[in-house]
Amino acid sequence: MSEEIEGAAEGFARAVERLRAELRAVADAVAPGREPRSEERTDDRYDVSGMMGKRFAMSLLLPEVPYETAAPVAAETLRAAGWRTEPGESFGGHPFVKATRPAGERALFEASVRATGTTLRISGMTPVVWIHARWIRPPRAATPETLRPGHRLCGMCEGWGSCRTCEGLGFLDSRQCPECGLGMDCPDCRGTGQEPAPGPAS
């Protein structure tokens, strides 16, 4: 299972640290001495060939910081750190600062500074960093030890719970899996990995 792309996990960690530091610098510049509330999230991403990557997103929230005075300071701080900024406009017609920074070929860091009510929100995300070059089948849904009473391992997937054909990726040779049709769970046991054992013959 060592299909990890060389150095990818470290590259992702570096991207996360860099984004954290740079968004923190923006928060410090617009509201010195204030501790912003931080929200962070890491999402898994997959492509149809089964490559697995991660993307990190975060927001720093500063209540009662007016957008009008903060926006120019934030934009300046981002530009000084190598970002490109441009004015954006939300669906509601509210202005925000949009920022991007290249991270290698066709990959971008993205950031924005906007007001949500009276709270200033400084958000950003890393590019997707590809970690695994190949699909890794999710762990077994059921083993002989975890079977529910009166059940046996699913005869189709042998307890894996994922589609036998595509191993749960949902794609086969970059096309929708003919077996599960993007259902990704084993069609027989619906992902549980087990099926009721037949009772005594009647």
Ligand SMILES: [Zn+2]
């Ligand atoms: Zn399938």
Ligand SMILES: [Zn+2]
């Ligand atoms: Zn099954």
